Amino acid sequence: MSRQFPQKADTGSKASDDLLSEGHEGLRKIPDNEMIASYERVRDHQVQTGQDRTYPNIRRLHGTPFEREKDRREVRALLEKPNEMQAWYQMARTQPCTWWIKNHLVARHALKSCLACGVCTSQCPAAQYYEEYNPRAIVDIALSEDEARLVELLKSETLWYCGQCGSCKPKCSRENNLMGLISSLRFLAQLKGYHLASVRGRQQYAARHLWGGNLWNRACSLYFRNVTSAGHPDFGPRYADYHADIDRQMTRLGANPDSSGQLGGRKVPPETLAELRRCVTWGGTLVLWQRLEELALEDARAVGISIDEYHDQVRSEG
Amino acid sequence: MAKKVCIIGGGVAGMQVASVLGTLGVPSVLVERSPLLGGRVLKLSRTFPFFNDDGFNDGQDFAAALERDLRAISLADIHLNTTLTGMTGDFPHFRVALSDGTSTDVGAVVLATGFEPFDPTGLNEYGYGIYPNVITATELEWMLNPRGPTGGELIRPNDGKKAGRLGIVFCVGSRNRRINAPFCSRICCSYSTKQASTVMERNPSAFVACFYMDVRTYDRGFEEMYSMAQDRGVKYIRGRVSMCKQLPDGSIAVRAENTLISQPFWGEFDIVSLSTGMRPCSDVEKLAQILGIGRGPDGFFMCREWFRHPHDATRDGVFIAGCATGMKPIRNCIIDGASVAARVTALLRQVSP
């Protein structure tokens, strides 16, 4: 009863196979419902492996232009009749940055006042790596209520240096939550489109499709096939050997690559994915995803490249 | 004979109250929980800002002078190794019970219970209690005192070697809302500056760095002491130390941001001294309960009228002198002692001429 790890499985139909190899332009003419149905048919194609079911096509779908285009269509449709939080974020993005700091759920609890003692910067790994980075300065700008300074910050490269480790948080004598503030400001930068002004800001488009695509389609922010040895030469040759054999290694260790099951690599049932998507939708995130999409498209057009080329470009620049 | 006054605490403030009461002809019962009069001043290496200007070599000299004056007047009944255990009655007819089994009728009670230095063990980023070369200002003071364990020499606790690099961290346990200490302890900047200056005076090739938020050397002569310390070569670095870590040889690495130039600071010291803020004396809660008086949000005893009667506790007939209402320099404790003695004498004369 040893397992089979199909390297290349049928998608179940010739039409779906074609979709998988299409780029954004070719996919444009496919209607939403046909595209989504095709995707789900391919995704849910299963084979029995021992006592478990395996879904051999997930590997073929992940990170493809097809998947990204399908996600765009789904997001767009879910924004047609905005819910409460979607409406809030739509409204918030038209407000001044100073308004955001006083009203956004994270930002409004994040900052009290500042003694300018520098413990945050002192402990900050990013400030030790990037000479021009100083989280204390971000607090100063946030507290200044100076719209022009805030806009400048949101357009800056430095906004994206924070590693979100939280080393600053337990030290602050005013109990500020700097990592939360910075994350909140980054969210705002993207809603307003200011992130396009920096290389690191533009990376967010790739981040949205990497983590967002995984979440939206696989209920997990990181898919085990993302961490390839080609993408991670820094991980060394032993990792390359391990990753080349990942399905078997994961199964051997008790995980569930592209299979039903409880742990790493598992495929969740469609009902669970649907619930998750509704939670994400109710929380207003799709407003951001849609904004990233519109802004990326504008940016791509401005330099005369396709959205897929743009996606690959922002991921490798910096 | 005038009514007696019970004074709790035989530090410099308490001794001054008793002395001035004595000169006004008012007898007192002076209760001190330790075996000696003089309190925390006893271990000070020197007084500031003028260093020995009144002819005292150190805190012990000064306390001894005060005690001599007090005993010369001989109107104070001194109970050492003794604490207050109970009080009954109301102003001006109190009866106090002491732990030595005696009890006395008194017209008023004066609290001169002083302070405790903040214990930095809980502020984990400094490694106090774990790294031997991280010490408190109180420990540094004793080390700088010629009567102390090292004869006044700066010695690394871990290996007994001479210390030439001293880091002084200001505001430890003060100005920190995270540990519910939003207040300034007021004298740390100044005593630390005195310590830093003393080290440089004795060893001009030493490296002494003070990590500060604001230098609050606010009293007469204090700013001059601060600039003299800088003249002697003490470095002032504006930034809160975020981390102290021990290096293989026992030295302490210190990390901070030099906020004035927005540059990271990373330095190694033989000794790091934590300039701890102050807390009320350890039995403050018990005393407040026995005496039926209130405390402020900082834990120190509250005064009834902030401006007009800064030495009246929240109950008639109970008064406060010295650091029991919050940190102050020695000189202000002495001024306090005299003020309280005058106020108590005046009120007692009103009720029982």
Added chain:
Amino acid sequence: MTASTATTKVIPENDFFIPPSCILGAINPSTEVIITRIFDLLGLRWKAAGVGPESQCTCCTGILSHGDIMSIESTLLVVARLWSVAAEMGFENISPACVTSFAIHTECFEMYEHEPELTVKVDRWLQEACGRRLVIPKHIVHASDVVYRYRETLAQNFMKHRLVDKTDGRPLRVVDHVGCHYAKVFPEKSIGGADWCDVLAGAIRSWGGENVDYPERRHCCGMGFRQCMIRPNRGYTMACVLKKLESMEPWAPEAILTNCPGCNVMLDKEQWAVKELTGKTYDIPTLSYTELAGLLLGWDPYGVVGIQAHTVPIEPLLDKIGIPYDRSKEWQPEAQQDIELAGVRA
């Protein structure tokens, strides 16, 4: 170190809902599987999936939240849904496998404490979104908290090996690297706080080793979400790892112990990058707390603990402790797999 390691944290005795970790699942699957194996060994009641064999468990959105592409309200809802799944199965204790998840769950928990109106809102949204109700759990503890609670039991009743040199019984020098999101975001919810966190140090002591302090002990591993995962930003990650390695070197540590999925990956795998970039070989074996526990429990280094997934070889550490391993099993022929798994289950 005794005074500062005092903690008021309550670690429940039993009944844990374990939301799995994205990073562990993707890169270090055994760490997570061993959590469940250790819980089984201790006879604890736990659930990771849902009522059926298929998982109802999703990501907590932590990576997306710290990657700045998820609204806080979406995170609150996704976490609330996980709590509801747990409650459905009668679990009051959430014990995430990932430390960022631990911080995310705790952050949601704290938000409801600070803004009680939020409870009403999220409850309404959750009902509208998926017909579930908001049920706030009793305890949120990281899986390493549970192992910490039972560290002595494991050592005394189950472990076959100790963290000592087999030749002379000398305790091995082990540095701990506690995940930032375990001890820094909510230090009061960790064991011992941000600076003298005991969650790993306690395990090292109980299992026979000597815990070694060093200056950059609490420095972040540099994972940083958008830093390690977006390739052009990865220099930051490597620099952080290098900083830690340089700082710990004078103490000659014989192993690094982690409780965070990301740290376990970065501190292990970036040692290769450091070697390539600086020419210096550190090769300090890096293990998660469950991998180490698994090895000391005598579980198969390749078939169960999965040391072949590590960039820095673990075998020299096994030699030092005296843990046997069969090198031929490193890349296992698939036919032997089921026999191996059957051995673990027995």
